[in-house]
Amino acid sequence: MGPRFTLLAAIICLSLTFPLAGQTQSTSKPKPHVVVIGVNGMELDVIRPLLLKGDMPNLAKVIKKGAYGKLRTVSSPNCPRVYSTIFTSTKPEEHGVTGFLVGGITANTNMLKEEPIWSILSKHDVSVGMANVPATFPVMPVNGYMISGMLTRGKNCEDGVLCAPKLSEVEGGAAVYPESMKPELLKNVGDFYIDCERMPSAEQLRGHEAEVIDSWLKRVDVIREQQTKLFDYLLKNHPTDFTWLAQSCEDRTGHWLYPIAPYNVGYNPKINGVRSDAFPNQYIGFDKVLGTVLNNIDDNTYVIIVSDHGIKPLREFEETDPHAHMDHEKTTPVIAKHDFADGDDVPGSFFAMGPGIKHDLRLMGFEASVYDVAPTILHIYGIAQPEQMRGHVLTQIFESGDSKVAKK
Numbered sequence: 255m256g257p258r259f260t261l262l263a264a265i266i267c268l269s270l271t272f273p274l275a276g277q278t279q280s281t282s283k284p285k286p287h288v289v290v291i292g293v294n295g296m297e298l299d300v301i302r303p304l305l306l307k308g309d310m311p312n313l314a315k316v317i318k319k320g321a322y323g324k325l326r327t328v329s330s331p332n333c334p335r336v337y338s339t340i341f342t343s344t345k346p347e348e349h350g351v352t353g354f355l356v357g358g359i360t361a362n363t364n365m366l367k368e369e370p371i372w373s374i375l376s377k378h379d380v381s382v383g384m385a386n387v388p389a390t391f392p393v394m395p396v397n398g399y400m401i402s403g404m405l406t407r408g409k410n411c412e413d414g415v416l417c418a419p420k421l422s423e424v425e426g427g428a429a430v431y432p433e434s435m436k437p438e439l440l441k442n443v444g445d446f447y448i449d450c451e452r453m454p455s456a457e458q459l460r461g462h463e464a465e466v467i468d469s470w471l472k473r474v475d476v477i478r479e480q481q482t483k484l485f486d487y488l489l490k491n492h493p494t495d496f497t498w499l500a501q502s503c504e505d506r507t508g509h510w511l512y513p514i515a516p517y518n519v520g521y522n523p524k525i526n527g528v529r530s531d532a533f534p535n536q537y538i539g540f541d542k543v544l545g546t547v548l549n550n551i552d553d554n555t556y557v558i559i560v561s562d563h564g565i566k567p568l569r570e571f572e573e574t575d576p577h578a579h580m581d582h583e584k585t586t587p588v589i590a591k592h593d594f595a596d597g598d599d600v601p602g603s604f605f606a607m608g609p610g611i612k613h614d615l616r617l618m619g620f621e622a623s624v625y626d627v628a629p630t631i632l633h634i635y636g637i638a639q640p641e642q643m644r645g646h647v648l649t650q651i652f653e654s655g656d657s658k659v660a661k662k
């Protein structure tokens with residue numbers, strides 16, 4: 255752990271037991287409300303036709319009422335590497351979470367060497383709620399609650415990499431802060447999966463392709479239903495000033511069920527000819543989750559949707575690249591990936607709407623990057639950007655480009 259953040263962790267451990275948000279009302283003036291929704295590997299190439307067809311009405315609404323564009327990501331992007339960059343607005347080599355494994359160990363929050371945004375916000379008396387955000391295991395104390403996401407370890411998912419323990423099956427660290435919230439969630443939401451389902455192996459698929467694909471997609475639907483219930487419960491029963499929710503089944507589906515053409519690398523008609531709707535359907539599913547979130551918030555709430563990277567079909571020449579496919583376990587016959595050496599090949603995406611944010615604004619080129627998300631959120635709360643942060647406030651999305659706090 256780096257010196258700067260070690261000090262902070264010590265301060266938190268020694269002196270603070272944050273009240274569970276929603277139970278204690280602060281007497282200070284109300285803070286802006288911001289809801290961030292993370293979607294892993296959201297691919298604009300797949301989303302655009304769905305928007306055109308009217309299959310994503312909620313995202314269309316956010317675009318109309320806000321600003322959107324590509325989000326420049328880091329090189330060889332994968333979830334923990336990019337999410338930790340978004341958390342801290344520092345380079346992977348600086349924050350320490352360089353990939354799924356760091357020095358042979360599954361990435362975890364103890365590796366973070368730079369201060370993440372939830373900690374900065376908590377210190378400024380902003381209440382924080384986070385659920386299923388990747389690379390937040392074991393959970394850390396915040397001024398509110400935190401429920402971990404991708405990379406949570408547990409039964410049938412001992413290494414924590416791209417598998418799905420249920421809340422009751424978590425091992426090797428806490429998945430819920432504060433601890434008292436865990437029994438409450440089990441009682442009111444049920445025993446939900448913390449992350450998306452593990453992808454089937456080539457061996458499991460052989461000879462049973464259609465059957466395995468269908469049952470896997472059904473499990474994905476169940477996981478998304480559970481997540482929707484969880485998000486709805488949290489937004490209704492534990493409202494916080496800052497809320498960050500995330501989804502991860504989209505990315506995983508894209509890896510092996512991206513609707514590629516027969517001439518793409520890795521095309522196997524037995525698998526890729528079965529459910530060409532599978533990957534687009536994930537975004538239609540996501541749009542419904544977004545609808546549930548939007549139903550729980552008012553017009554004064556900022557909504558920011560971020561994707562850590564996109565996902566594209568494999569390319570022959572990349573397979574000789576030293577950075578070639580390292581992001582997922584090597585047993586699944588994947589046909590799309592995102593850890594291209596040049597991160598500009600697989601940009602993420604960014605959508606924002608809320609008080610003072612311009613309407614119908616499209617960010618061209620790489621105006622926005624994963625480094626800019628944290629400074630922009632801090633700006634909304636009127637918190638100065640810490641010097642280690644490498645991004646900048648996306649002032650161009652605000653009607654008033656000055657550095658004043660956006661008013662609630």
Ligand SMILES: [Zn+2]
Nearest residue numbers: 295505506581
């Ligand atoms: Zn992935």
